[in-house]
Amino acid sequence: MKKNKEVTIYDLAKKLKYSPSTVSRALNNHKSISEKATREIQATAKKMGYRPNSLAASLRNNRSKTIGIMIARINRPFVSTLISGIENAARKAGHNVLISQSNDIYENEVNNAKALYDSRICGLIVSLGMETKDTKHFQQFADQNIPIVFVDRAPDDFNSYRVIIDNYAAGYRATQHLIDQGCKRIAHFAGAQHLNVYNLRKKGYLDALRENNIPVDEELIMDLKTMSFAEGKEATRILLERDNPPDGIFSSNDTAAVSSIITAKDKGIKIPEELAVIGFNDDPISSIVDPALSTVSHPAMKMGEISTQRILDHSTRNMDADISEITMLDTEIIVRNSSKRIKD
Template structure:
């Protein structure tokens, strides 16, 4: 019996020693793993140690400093790639007080003009080493304010903006002005604010579109206008009125309808116009979306376009060329406007001239005549 107890005692001691060895080995493994995990981020000091050079030389080479020879740059970059080095962008931005990020705020991304404009901005920004954050206000003032505050909080280096239809106050942009962060407005701009602006001559566009309808023999021309709180739509309306006056045609306020220029707005507007005692025989629309909805409605009630009713839109949306009848419209150089806006903004970011010389650049437009207004050859 005693021999059995002694055997069990010896066995328990052996098991205890094995457990202690396992515990020690496990602790060592965990410690080694922890050390390895801590070392997963390769730094410029690791690269410098491998090549027996200074960390400052590595930093300059990775940033393409001209003081470092091309051979040294190639050697450092090859090792950085092999070791999986990743620069700490956040730390670099904090040191340089620069994020290399541009914010863009547009009313509606799904409109061809705005999406093409954004493409133009990105062309220039990418080449200059800038990232782009794109946001849409959905033509809502409160959403525009929230977006602007968010972009400011995210420390963008500058911002490109086209105002929402509801915007009549501009205090939210003062955040950028007070911190000397550049702003560029385009299309729907804020005349009250000191900033670079990219526009077209909306007065000339309104005049050109209306004059074309007059030249085609239309006599009683209506205008579907956006909110005239925005200088864009106000100028187009003034161009429309000026063309009527120049041709000794009456300017009739009941033929001018203000709305948001949506598809539903266009349909409601044409119903209202046709209900007048003396309805119009043509309309100049503030955009192509409302022009299309008017064509669809007129066709549904048997009014022929352009034989009975002429239509000119604005913006040259892709659908304006392929619908039947195709829509006469005003074309804006959206891609070029985006490129120019990005060039202005990046120049402001990188030069910080004081005092600034703000520019308003007016881009050319084109009247594209198609079936919806062409009554005379």
Template sequence: MKDHTEVTIYHIAEKLGLATSTISRALKDHHSIGKKTIEKVKQTAKEMGYRPNNLAASLRSKKTKTIGVLLPTITQPFLSSLISGIEIACQKAGYNVVIMQSHDSYEQEVNLTQSLYNNRVSGIICSLAMETQDTSHFQLFIESNTPLVFVDRVPKHFSTFRVVIDNYAAGYKATKHLISQGCTRIAHLTAGSEFSIYFERKKGYLDALKEANLAIDENLIIKLKAVTYEEAENATNKLLDMKNPPDGIFAPGDILGVSAIQCAKKRGIKVPEELAVIGFNNDPISNIIDPNLSTITHPAEKMGQASAEIILKHLKHPKKGEDAKEITFLNTEVLVRESSMRNKTE
């Protein structure tokens, strides 16, 4: 019968006639141990079925080699690309990633934050839930000097690292594009609170209209309860029912733009001739819909990598106070496709 006793460094030391401290250093490739000894120790450890006790090591250091990732959901293409970027950077550095979903619930976010803290994660990356306005539950990480990075949906007033795009500039660019295509009544779908990325995109939209001397009609701005296909469909129907309907829609999410296109087509409205539409994120669906959806690029994978790299760098060289408030901006571009291309010369 096979012996199921857990192999430890003591067993390896006994077999090789070496000190346990030598075995421990050899397994960690320590510079004080010769190359031949390291190879011999590792080969013996493998043959004996040795597994490093990461749990014991983490209890000694009071930290795990795990980065906690707290997101609204993992179903959106943007957020799954963000996760991919985080995992690429963490795996290279030998860190594990644990992913949790708040489902846009403030209460869930508070509970999950506590859970990540209790599990002694080495760092946390978070994109806020739609409901969240009070971010005091994240103070746990600041007080324990655990690196915290907010990404994409970030709080306005919280002293920590942030990785974002310039949402104001992106909203401005999207609206300017529709104006360049001859649109004069541009509707905008928005969401969230005044602290959200959608609020910044709306500010960019409003300033682009003002700059072009186009009237701001509050009836053309519809606040969605959630960033969903159904909500955008209801909003688009409401807009197209108006006596003087819009000739352009800026939707701050591709699923919203796709919904607007399909809603217009069902009603026999030609896109882009009668209604030009631009989305946001450059999700795969934007290329599949007919007509293809114009959109704003959103470098999700790069944002994920940047977030993880900030944490990994901080773990090596901790920063405090003002130095731990860095904001990393990534660029966006307008991707012009059929859904908004009325002016064929652009």
């Protein structure tokens, strides 16, 4: 079957007896073309099935109206909500988004960065993968003044926009909540410590213990590589089989926290009476598990919207603009039955 020929501006110009430049300007609603001619040209373009060649336009301008997104795992509720925020704000501004995921594998992230760079994106929004320690693959964007916004998982060694939360304060408050509920031996599910989000949550946890004169027990700190359900389950099993098990768990995400509740209940342990649990992110699963999981809110939608706005604003700033600008959003403790020992 013969493939239909792609309709071009030159085909429209020949059909309508206008110059190609006039057709091009009319298709872009240029004020130099009369309303009558613009309506005629656009109606004919639609009838003939003309599609604008955005790739060709990006090659001419050396940029597209596409924002690149690099995330670790698209199936995480926080990430999917973050992407929704990015996409909503981008669409309102007439931009598209191009999404890539690394599955927390560094090599994938490097390859994704090259693919997005070659796609001539106008800006990049990144949440780093778990394995990422070296950020040299982002320098190609900075060298071309393509704005980069690191959101949530952000590096400390790369000068760029950041949209983050106060992970230290959130970790401190989550731990303090368990202490206020009467917990004395609080375990912590810590993620990869080279990533700022997990490192700062752990520091908040440690300082809350120290300021409440609770000894730090290193055996209660469980290093989870990916913060998965399976890792949370195994970490909980190990903790509960010890001679002196914890009476509280602060998990750096909701996934591992939910698995700890399920694992503990399977062993006949009462939640929260014998083991109080708090997570992080306020994922949908946190309100489905029984008892419902206490957690820390994470304003993913707003973080996505602000990240997009940083990209859009960058083009209006001069070359000396402060690209190290940090936007820090508030969080709150959401108390549910998994940790609520003291009744109101």
